[in-house]
Amino acid sequence: MGDSQIFYSAIARIAAAQICQSVGFTGSQSKALDAVANILTRHLQTLARSASSNANSSRRTHSNAFDLIHAIEQANSIHGFRGSSNPHRPFSRSGIVKDLVQFVQSIDEIPFAQPLPRTKRSGFSRRRGQSNGDGRRCGSHSHVPPWAPEFPDPSTCGEGARRSVCGGGDQLRGFCVEEETRAVDDRFVEHRDPEIRIDKQMMKFLPIERQRVRFKMVKELSAKRGEINTAKRPKPQQSSNPKQSPTDSEECNTRHEKHTANYQEPITAIQRDYLQIRNITGDQLVSVQ
Amino acid sequence: MNHPTNEGRHDDDTALSDFLASLMDYTPTIPDELVEHYIAKSGFQCPDVRLIRLVAVATQKFITEVATDALQHCKARQTGAVKDKRDKQQKQDKRLTLTMDDLSKALREYGVNMKHQEYFADNPSVGMESTSRDE
Structure with missing residues (x-):
């Protein structure tokens, strides 16, 4: 599990704990809280994947509100919702939206305690050349179109997976080279000039990708x-x-x-x-x- | 079959747009950065903050419903325990603690089958002692 995954799992755990506390729980088992946080993140990804699939089936790359409402309806179809029996219902009259309106009006607003760094805008990993939030990619993955989903975290790739990727051909060689370099010296990251290495601590202060200025x-x-x-x-x-x-x-x-x-x-x-x-x-x- | 008139449909569209606009002033418990991270991993692309908030609100509603059901299971279990008239454990069980049993029961209604690993110990008294010590 990468560092970002650990970080966001901890944030999800705190958010789940806040929700449980707002419901009325005074305590929780650690495993139960982990399970709730896991379900929270999976529900987020399920909604996003379904909405993205709906947009792609309409020949669009960007999702809109109707894709998302349809995704929420699909996610709640197991439990049922008002108006689900009518197949010709418009999305604007969906019972899900009315339930969400009532939910927002009924509960107290409990914002997250601390502001979080917006790493999504700056990309998940600059040195691994993945996408930033604006849809641009840099580094060795620049050939991947911006609408494609993110690559999995390289730290999740096992030894066998890495070997299979390396054997795939010359196109993915950069991926392996980066991993090997990272394994050699994890404290420093690569620079354009191979003689220069930038400390990771310095990179932490640069969450936003900027244009190159000399x-x-x-x-x-x-x-x-x-x-x-x-x-x-x-x-x-x-x-x-x-x-x-x-x-x-x-x-x-x-x-x-x-x-x-x-x-x-x-x-x-x-x-x-x-x-x-x-x-x-x-x-x-x-x-x- | 009821076909909505144009006026009614216009009202529904207005209500939806008003709701989405009201999300700009609403701060969900799930932070936007967390939502952005996970939806970006799933290929969801939309620069609109309102839709990100809508995802957060829908997820928060789902977790709230699950937690509410788990709370009801917890209260029902405690009510059953009171009938046994165990005065000593009555005070301890009054704490509303989210447990795996209640959570798995609540999630079963939402189509989520969660099974946790059994607890292994040398003998049953070992687990009971550690539990009583924690409480």
């Missing part, structure tokens, strides 16, 4: 960052190391420059959006786009 240093950095700016500064022709040839020095500088420019992206995004550190005086970051 920055160019215009002015001199402050004294604290002087060592980074030395890479941007034009170096004198004479090398500090007399044994090193001028061509090697230039190559080293360009490599260092590239390395520094790539490494500035996550730091800058974190500073701008989350940590909200003020711009250091003397620095001006100009978008190159």
Whole structure:
């Protein structure tokens, strides 16, 4: 079970506990609460799968309210509802909708205690190249259309499943390579430049997928960052190391420059959006786009 | 067969749209982020927040009904226990605790067959002692 699955299972458990408490229970067995949370998540997925199937059968990828009402009717068909005997009933007059209206009006509003991070908008896993909430996919799964359902969590793939995927052909090789890389060093994630690895702790502060923006240093950095700016500064022709040839020095500088420019992206995004550190005086970051 | 008139159908459409609009101001117990996560896994695509709230409300209604039935089973079981006149256990059983037995009975009416694994112990007294200690 992946980290996100554990997280959302815990959230579902809390929501189920809140519902049970609002009904009148004062306590619960742990297994019973787990069962209720499991049924809650399964009911959510059943409704979503049925509504999506209804939309697809109408040659649509996006579901609408009528698909969802039909899905709710199908889910409640076992227990029955008002007006289910009439096969020509319009969805707007469905007894399910009337029951939901009465339910919303009758119960007290118990919102979730804490705000949750909206990871759906940022995608389930950026480094695994899966979809984000806007329907766009990135990484190795960019060829998958956005209306297709998500891939299962790679952590749920067993050793045999992974071997079978690897043997499937060259198209899925990236999937296996990512898994192997993740198994080698789980603390770091891949970057475009293979020499650079970004800490997972830093990735936690970036829940939103952003466009790639490159920055160019215009002015001199402050004294604290002087060592980074030395890479941007034009170096004198004479090398500090007399044994090193001028061509090697230039190559080293360009490599260092590239390395520094790539490494500035996550730091800058974190500073701008989350940590909200003020711009250091003397620095001006100009978008190159 | 009753065919609704155009006016009645228009009223129903208005009522449905009003209900969906009222969901914008309603906060279900199941958070939107949780719903978005699970419906996205199932291939449901819709940027409308009202439909996400509708899914949350429908699921909350289902869980509430199941929990209400389980509560009735729990109360009925306690009522039967009171008739046995066990004064000592009467106070302990007054707590309304959701148990697997009540939950499985309630879920059976909704088409969900839930069976939990039996509890194994050396002898029956071991389980009774641990239960009494917890309570």
